[in-house]
Amino acid sequence: MRTSRPAKPPPVPTQQNNSSRVAIQLLEAELASLPVGPEAAAILLERATCPLRFVWKDLGPDFWPRWLRTAYCPQPPPGTPSCSWPPGMACAPGPHRHLHVLRWHCRLRKNSKRKKNDNNVWGSAEKRRSMMGEDQEGGGGKYRCLWVKVPYPVAEDCICSCA
Numbered sequence: 001m002r003t004s005r006p007a008k009p010p011p012v013p014t015q016q017n018n019s020s021r022v023a024i025q026l027l028e029a030e031l032a033s034l035p036v037g038p039e040a041a042a043i044l045l046e047r048a049t050c051p052l053r054f055v056w057k058d059l060g061p062d063f064w065p066r067w068l069r070t071a072y073c074p075q076p077p078p079g080t081p082s083c084s085w086p087p088g089m090a091c092a093p094g095p096h097r098h099l100h101v102l103r104w105h106c107r108l109r110k111n112s113k114r115k116k117n118d119n120n121v122w123g124s125a126e127k128r129r130s131m132m133g134e135d136q137e138g139g140g141g142k143y144r145c146l147w148v149k150v151p152y153p154v155a156e157d158c159i160c161s162c163a
Contacts, residue, residue, distance in 0.1 A: 094157030
């Protein structure tokens with residue numbers, strides 16, 4: 001078991017997702033029936049697809065898993081043609097899928113003996129760290145901490161749509 005800090009994962013190359021592959025197959029079938037040369041068909045096919053790039057995002061020490069592979073639609077540099085013919089459309093993120101990640105959440109225990117001004121959940125970091133050690137062993141510390149399931153949106157697809 002590894003106890004040291006994890007190294008940053010390597011970058012992930014551009015990939016095509018399932019819906020892009022299906023769109024490419026449909027376009028190839030449609031272009032095969034048209035009276036255009038293979039070079040023109042290749043150019044139209046290249047312009048009609050939207051790449052999907054993946055990066056590893058560090059959610060921080062309060063989340064598990066800490067690293068998440070997220071996808072995004074890269075914006076083309078100015079002056080490059082759009083993904084449609086005639087021009088006017090652009091690659092944009094498609095529908096999102098929600099992944100459930102765990103977040104470490106701490107809050108003050110309910111205690112009637114405590115003063116009201118001492119009930120500051122967002123107190124200084126030193127104060128929270130000093131109180132955290134008591135509760136992690138299940139003792140009667142000032143904070144109650146637990147893992148909370150949180151939905152995290154992740155793009156699944158890049159689609160050519162109106163900007």
